[in-house]
Amino acid sequence: MNARVAAAELLIAVMDRGRALEDALEETASFNALEGRDRAFARALVTAGLRRLGSVNTVLSRFLERPLPDTAYHGRALLHIGATQLLVLGTPAHAAVGETVEAANSLREARGFAKLMNAVLRRVSRDGPEIFASLPPGSDLPPWLYTRWRAAYGESAPRIAQALLQEPPLDVSVKDDASGWAERLFGTVTPTGSVRLASPAPIDTLPGFGDGAWWVQDAAAALPARLLGDMRGKRVLDLCAAPGGKTLQLAATGARVTAVDKSDARLNRLRENLARTKLSAEVIAADALEYRAREPFDAVLLDAPCTSTGTLRRHPDVAWLRRPTDVRSLAELQSKLVAAAAALLKPGASLVYAVCSLEPEEGEGVVADALKHGWKRETIRAGDVPGADEFITAAGDLRTLPAHWPEIGGLDGFYAARLVRN
Numbered sequence: 001m002n003a004r005v006a007a008a009e010l011l012i013a014v015m016d017r018g019r020a021l022e023d024a025l026e027e028t029a030s031f032n033a034l035e036g037r038d039r040a041f042a043r044a045l046v047t048a049g050l051r052r053l054g055s056v057n058t059v060l061s062r063f064l065e066r067p068l069p070d071t072a073y074h075g076r077a078l079l080h081i082g083a084t085q086l087l088v089l090g091t092p093a094h095a096a097v098g099e100t101v102e103a104a105n106s107l108r109e110a111r112g113f114a115k116l117m118n119a120v121l122r123r124v125s126r127d128g129p130e131i132f133a134s135l136p137p138g139s140d141l142p143p144w145l146y147t148r149w150r151a152a153y154g155e156s157a158p159r160i161a162q163a164l165l166q167e168p169p170l171d172v173s174v175k176d177d178a179s180g181w182a183e184r185l186f187g188t189v190t191p192t193g194s195v196r197l198a199s200p201a202p203i204d205t206l207p208g209f210g211d212g213a214w215w216v217q218d219a220a221a222a223l224p225a226r227l228l229g230d231m232r233g234k235r236v237l238d239l240c241a242a243p244g245g246k247t248l249q250l251a252a253t254g255a256r257v258t259a260v261d262k263s264d265a266r267l268n269r270l271r272e273n274l275a276r277t278k279l280s281a282e283v284i285a286a287d288a289l290e291y292r293a294r295e296p297f298d299a300v301l302l303d304a305p306c307t308s309t310g311t312l313r314r315h316p317d318v319a320w321l322r323r324p325t326d327v328r329s330l331a332e333l334q335s336k337l338v339a340a341a342a343a344l345l346k347p348g349a350s351l352v353y354a355v356c357s358l359e360p361e362e363g364e365g366v367v368a369d370a371l372k373h374g375w376k377r378e379t380i381r382a383g384d385v386p387g388a389d390e391f392i393t394a395a396g397d398l399r400t401l402p403a404h405w406p407e408i409g410g411l412d413g414f415y416a417a418r419l420v421r422n
């Protein structure tokens, strides 16, 4: 099976069938028939194609007299994959053009477009790079999303858009000895104590993975759990816990964790992660809106489902799968989840609310709503999370942006606030 055909079919699964790339990778037969380097190449191709989707399409549109017919799924996707190789990956023209045309000829669905592809890709290889390089920041985001970010983040919006174009580094959280693991993994320790690997390798081949010494977790995702402070021996509820990055963090510091999530499939991954890291937590499959505990908890971490627009560096497909209406409907759900958490806390205990979204409605908006409904903000202060002071907002919450830490490779966009019941 051809890696370009697989990449094109993954692109079709995301863009035409609305599947998340992670799911498409599991479901796409042409991809699953690939092994080793071909498999990695197909994945890299579709990821680059999605990350630069807007710019690649703009360049292609300059050389196409008219768009391909709506139903020309394979033709359109292969053309996109060919142009991605030329514009993003810098593949030499003879290889990118020749092999894309050959891939088209191998497919009944795309054969009719092989000649057109040959002509268009030749023009892309000659004149495309200059157009590609001249496109403004934000060209790779759906316009509705970039408009929102300009409204919310002003001058930082182009920097955020720019930061999303880079392949992100791989961060891991360690049980202990960050500097020792940084050395063993040829990485560095971030200002907030995550270990950052310069060149992502297949993780299960790295030292310490099998022994469960560390787990993959973006440096930003590692911050919310730490806002709870020292939870050794305390009962902590991790609401919306799977696949468990924050459960592992809390359990590793000695908290007695109850992990609740409504997805059985994702809870299985959480259980695997607990087993590998030899950490323990009580795992419960339940809807957080309905979950009731025998006893209230000393703290609750609510890492709510969200649009995930803070994670586009790793999941560029998400930008194209979300719709503007998702922001409001998720914000409504998030407010309900915060309200449901109230009954699960001991008097005076803290709730940390977190989302990996850059949309203010899902972060600051949900907290503003909570403040009207019996919650009080427990302001985050300098030093609460060592290394994270620059992320503290004027209101006393945390907000990370992909444009932060530009000199060491950025981090995901996250929002976190600490609340107590009035």
Ligand SMILES: C[S@@+](CC[C@H](N)C(=O)[O-])C[C@H]1O[C@@H](n2cnc3c(N)ncnc32)[C@H](O)[C@@H]1O
Residues within 6 Å of the ligand: 239, 240, 241, 242, 243, 244, 245, 246, 247, 260, 261, 262, 263, 266, 286, 287, 288, 289, 303, 304, 305, 306
């Ligand atoms: C952002 S992810 C959580 C990531 C996790 N905290 C971690 O650190 O690995 C959100 C999770 O919320 C779960 N979820 C969504 N709606 C839920 C609900 N009503 N009740 C419980 N879990 C829910 C999803 O299954 C998903 O696993």
